[in-house]
Amino acid sequence: MPEARRTATITAVGKYLPERVLTNHDLEKMMDTSDEWILSRTGISQRHIVAEGEATSDMCTHAVRQILKKKGMDPSEIDCIIVATITPDMLFPSTAALVQNKLGANKAWGFDLSAACSGFLFGLDTATRFIESGQYEKIIVIGADTMSSVMDYEDRTTSILFGDGAGAVLVEASKNDNEGIIDSILRIDGNGGQYLYMPAGGSLNPATAETVANRDHYLKQDGRNVYKYAVKGMADITAELAERNNLSSDDITLFIPHQANKRIIDASAQRLGLREDQVLSNIRNYGNTTAGTIPLGIADAVEEKRLRPGDNVLLAAFGAGFTWGSMYIKWGHVI
Ligand code: COA
Numbered sequence: 348m349p350e351a352r353r354t355a356t357i358t359a360v361g362k363y364l365p366e367r368v369l370t371n372h373d374l375e376k377m378m379d380t381s382d383e384w385i386l387s388r389t390g391i392s393q394r395h396i397v398a399e400g401e402a403t404s405d406m407c408t409h410a411v412r413q414i415l416k417k418k419g420m421d422p423s424e425i426d427c428i429i430v431a432t433i434t435p436d437m438l439f440p441s442t443a444a445l446v447q448n449k450l451g452a453n454k455a456w457g458f459d460l461s462a463a464c465s466g467f468l469f470g471l472d473t474a475t476r477f478i479e480s481g482q483y484e485k486i487i488v489i490g491a492d493t494m495s496s497v498m499d500y501e502d503r504t505t506s507i508l509f510g511d512g513a514g515a516v517l518v519e520a521s522k523n524d525n526e527g528i529i530d531s532i533l534r535i536d537g538n539g540g541q542y543l544y545m546p547a548g549g550s551l552n553p554a555t556a557e558t559v560a561n562r563d564h565y566l567k568q569d570g571r572n573v574y575k576y577a578v579k580g581m582a583d584i585t586a587e588l589a590e591r592n593n594l595s596s597d598d599i600t601l602f603i604p605h606q607a608n609k610r611i612i613d614a615s616a617q618r619l620g621l622r623e624d625q626v627l628s629n630i631r632n633y634g635n636t637t638a639g640t641i642p643l644g645i646a647d648a649v650e651e652k653r654l655r656p657g658d659n660v661l662l663a664a665f666g667a668g669f670t671w672g673s674m675y676i677k678w679g680h681v682i
Pocket residue numbers: 379380381384385388389464503504505507508568569570571573574577607608611635665666667
């Protein structure tokens with residue numbers, strides 16, 4: 348008999364949300380908005396915000412420590428740490444290096460990956476290839492963003508959407524044909540960059556008194572265009588992936604989409620022909636945590652015992668770049 352193919356599979360998940368909660372009613376006191384407007388346009392009721400001095404690497408470290416505790420694993424067993432984020436603690440060193448040090452993962456290497464809301468998916472796909480190659484056994488993939496650090500709370504259309512949070516998964520090898528990360532489609536199109544970006548702070552527009560005065564260190568967004576492309580991008584790519592894996596809508600146990608707006612989630616799910624119980628939505632409590640949304644969704648699905656071994660799970664993301672993608676996972680034993 349030929350030896351079973353070595354696949355990559357998620358074996359554990361961890362999450363972290365900062366203690367402080369910013370509700371829609373809190374925002375009503377900060378700007379001209381209402382709980383009713385925010386909830387009806389976005390499905391968001393509250394979001395978590397870091398404490399002063401708390402940064403992305405802290406959230407990542409908390410999430411990974413949960414995994415280590417659940418698995419009874421020593422940090423020295425980690426081979427590689429991939430941190431998907433657009434809000435690193437600093438431009439360099441990488442947040443992965445800071446997390447490695449905080450964890451004491453003394454045999455790991457790692458790097459940051461910048462793909463905005465699709466970052467976790469891009470990182471998970473990269474980890475899959477690393478595991479399949481046979482070179483590594485245990486890879487930590489983290490999606491984490493401190494969006495409050497780049498939010499302009501004078502921009503009421505954008506600032507109400509985002510929150511802070513981190514999720515992490517452990518990816519290991521499996522020889523069980525009936526589990527693992529089976530397939531993915533990933534895309535990038537720089538033509539979408541104009542709709543969602545942060546103008547200053549990079550090599551093009553380094554920080555000056557003028558960039559600060561112009562509020563150029565905050566995220567800028569053309570919400571309507573992003574909305575339009577996000578629904579089409581996520582739905583089309585997920586449909587393409589489902590079709591090439593012969594999955595009908597009834598075969599899909601759970602769809603875990605990026606959480607940008609409840610209306611985007613609902614429209615994508617509708618185009619895929621999915622019922623509400625087949626779709627994970629936690630945006631009401633967390634808002635859009637950018638790279639954090641999908642691992643936080645996985646963590647909540649595991650916590651709520653919504654998945655069993657052998658279930659078909661589809662992940663989907665869309666974000667700045669534009670970047671987008673979808674991934675098909677045959678669920679294994681995830682703690
Ligand atoms: N509170 C109250 N009113 C608000 C408001 C707020 N927080 N923000 C905007 N408005 C007002 C606008 O001023 C506008 O008023 P007007 O008609 O008098 O000019 C009205 O509400 C409609 O604004 P509009 O921008 O057209 O709203 P929208 O229905 O497009 O919703 C978003 C705005 C941002 C919620 C929506 O476009 C969206 O979710 N886009 C996708 C964003 C996203 O997901 N980004 C991340 C992708 S990874």
